Amino acid sequence: MSKSLDMTRTDAWSISTDGEFLQATLKLSLDAEAVAARRQLYHDYLAATRTLRYLAQKALDPNDENLKAALQKHMQNLDRIKTWLVDPLLHPDQTHD
Amino acid sequence: MKQRILHLDDDPIFRQQVRDILSGGAYELASFHDPKGLWQSLEQGQEPAVVILDIFLDTPGEDGRNLAKQLRVRLPRSMIIMCSDLQDHRTVHACMARGADDFLFKGQDESHLRERIDAASHEYLRRCERALPQVQPELPHIAGQTARDLAERIPRLIQSALSAIHIKGETGTGKEVVADIFAARLDKKQPFIRVHCGTFPAGLIESELFGHVKGAFTGAQQNKVGLFEQANGGWIFLDEVATLSPTAQIALLRVLENQELRPVGATVSKKIVVRVLSATNEDLAQLVEAGTFRRDLWQRLCEAIIELPPLAERKAEIDELAPLFCGTMRGGPYELSAAALQVLKQYDWRHGNIRELRNCLRAMTEHAYGGVMSPSAIPAYIWTRIDDDAKLPRAETQSGKGQILIEWDPAAPIQFEVLSMRLLLGLIRSCFAASGHMTLRQLSKQLDIPRSTLSTRLHSLVRQGLIEGHDLKAMVNIQFEPTRSGANPDV
Structure with a gap:
């Protein structure tokens, strides 16, 4: 598997318990391709949050045919981030190596 | 006529957001989701005032950065604004390096986005005015016949x-x-x-x-x-x-x-x-x-x-140059009195020419009471040099006529060697009048005499009493060796 895909894998995380604490380590490749992919992910995150803010401010209908496809894409990006970054921390039992 | 704005972005929601921002009829906005549409529009319509480009495009083909580079060549006057959700230094720098005029962070509030697009539109109008064909625009720094001829x-x-x-x-x-x-x-x-x-x-x-x-x-x-x-x-x-x-x-x-x-x-x-x-x-x-x-x-x-030419050879231009500088200096405009102008025209300006004149005028502003610069404001070194020059021997040439006058005592016998030395002295004074103070090397070039020969003859001029050593040194940079008797001829 290419290093650039490390970020999409939960096994980038190493999570263990240390007494009453949870110890989480995130190992990220410094390979240029992997760095660029993380940068793109951050871009996607910003784009998604901006879009949601805009929809809320304008009270637009998320089911509007013109917006639906784009919104779905943004939501998928948020899901990717959730899977990779948030889930391992909130559900460490599913992330153990 | 409404200004035309082209917007390329693969995100329909941001395209709509820009439409909302620019609603009100001041602009004619055309939005595109891929570069192909943008190029087609450029072929057909008038020159856009502003092109807004998304950097990262999901659509196949070029991304916004490459497009910016091509558009910069194609549309030299149009304002190119790159935009992205990323706002880091690297992204902004990459855009500017490709010819973008501005960078917009998509996450900024709408009023800010509108202000930046309006500013770009004004800048486009300014560029158009600058680019209008003008009949030989008068440049502000052209003063003096030399500059006008050029x-x-x-x-x-x-x-x-x-x-x-x-x-x-x-x-x-x-x-x-x-x-x-x-x-x-x-x-x-x-x-x-x-x-x-x-x-x-x-x-x-x-x-x-x-x-x-x-x-x-x-x-x-x-x-x-x-x-x-x-x-x-x-x-x-x-x-x-x-x-x-x-x-x-x-x-x-x-x-x-x-x-x-x-x-x-x-x-x-x-x-x-x-x-x-x-x-x-x-x-x-x-x-x-x-x-x-x-x-x-x-x-x-x-x-x-x-x-x-050096300023010394076109002193008449000081009449135009000095007022130009006086009128544009900080704290001005200043006025140069007629008497001060006359004094400045006596100076040779050989160390810095027009720059030296400008610096001298700047120095004079320190003593410009009521905005008028009189002779009392002229720096001391200018006065000293003018005095020194006044003491120098007059050249025996009739400039412009190509003649050198050689005087001798009619009662004394005419000797070729003596006359040739007097001729040499006349030539030196002629060169000095034209070029100012010279090095031995410069003089030897001008007279086409080997340096060693010239040096020997210069010493002879002083030894024969045709000129005082210090007067000769005022024209030519030469060191005199002590004479055999131990006396230095230029003392």
């Missing part, structure tokens, strides 16, 4: 087939002003790149002038476009060209000869069309004779020569 000549030089023009003149005679006139008279689409040859370290000059490719040397982390390539299709101004190292001279000669360059580390050459304007305050012909400047490069650079 302002007439330079358009002819630009229109000619000349590919290299050299500006020759002492320091402070206005070489950079000539370059300014060149730049102002060029078609706005033609680049005019200024290079001060003395500012580059010897090892980097080739990389700066001709560019380099990634990995050509340690630290060359990416391709670099050289100054010559940037000037492609236009002019490059090589200031202080005499300071070029021998290696750089050879490289420059190759470019001028073949009109092609090879960036450092590249394997293939690139064809370019660049015309060269060069300048120096040194006499290139003398440097060629001395072997420090290549003869073939000198010949290539001097297809035509613009010669700027």
Whole structure:
């Protein structure tokens, strides 16, 4: 598997318990391709949050045919981030190596 | 007519957001989700005032950065605004390097986005006004007959087939002003790149002038476009060209000869069309004779020569130059009294010419009471020099007529040796009147007499009592050896 895909894998995380604490380590490749992919992910995150803010401010209908496809894409990006970054921390039992 | 704005973004929601921001009818907005649509629109419609480009496009084909580079060439006046959800230094720098005029962070609030687009639209109008064809615009710094003559000549030089023009003149005679006139008279689409040859370290000059490719040397982390390539299709101004190292001279000669360059580390050459304007305050012909400047490069650079005379030879221009400087100096406008002007015209300005005049006037503003600069404001060193010059022997030449008067005692026998020494003295005074204080080397060049011979004869002039040693030293920089009797003739 290419290093650039490390970020999409939960096994980038190493999570263990240390007494009453949870110890989480995130190992990220410094390979240029992997760095660029993380940068793109951050871009996607910003784009998604901006879009949601805009929809809320304008009270637009998320089911509007013109917006639906784009919104779905943004939501998928948020899901990717959730899977990779948030889930391992909130559900460490599913992330153990 | 409404200004046209083109917007390219693969995100329909941001496209709609921009439509909302620009609603109100001030602009004619066209949105595109892929580059193809944008190019088609450019083919058909009027020139856009603003092009808003998303950097990261999901659609196949080019991304916004490459498009910006192409659009910069295609639309030199239009404002190109790049936008992205990322706002880091690297992203912004990458956009500006490709010719973008501004960068928008998509996450900013709408009023801010609107302000930036309005500002871009105003800037476009300003560019259009600047680019309007004007009939020989009067440049603010043109003052004096020399500059006016040049302002007439330079358009002819630009229109000619000349590919290299050299500006020759002492320091402070206005070489950079000539370059300014060149730049102002060029078609706005033609680049005019200024290079001060003395500012580059010897090892980097080739990389700066001709560019380099990634990995050509340690630290060359990416391709670099050289100054010559940037000037492609236009002019490059090589200031202080005499300071070029021998290696750089050879490289420059190759470019001028073949009109092609090879960036450092590249394997293939690139064809370019660049015309060269060069300048120096040194006499290139003398440097060629001395072997420090290549003869073939000198010949290539001097297809035509613009010669700027020292201010001492065009003192009448002080009448125009001084008021120009006085009117534009900080804290001004100042007024120069007629008496002060007369005093300034007695000074020779040989150390800095027009720059020295400007600096002197600046110094005078310290004592400009009520905004008027009178003779009392003139710096002391100017007075001292004028006094010294007044004490110098008058030249026995009748300038303009090409005559030198030689006087002798009619009662004494006419001796060729004595007359030839008097002739030499007349020639020295004539040279001094024309060129001011000279080194022995300069004088030997002017008179075409070997330096050692000239030195011997100068000593003879003093020994024979034809001139006092200190008077001779005021004209020529020469050290007198003690005489056999131990006396120094110039004391």
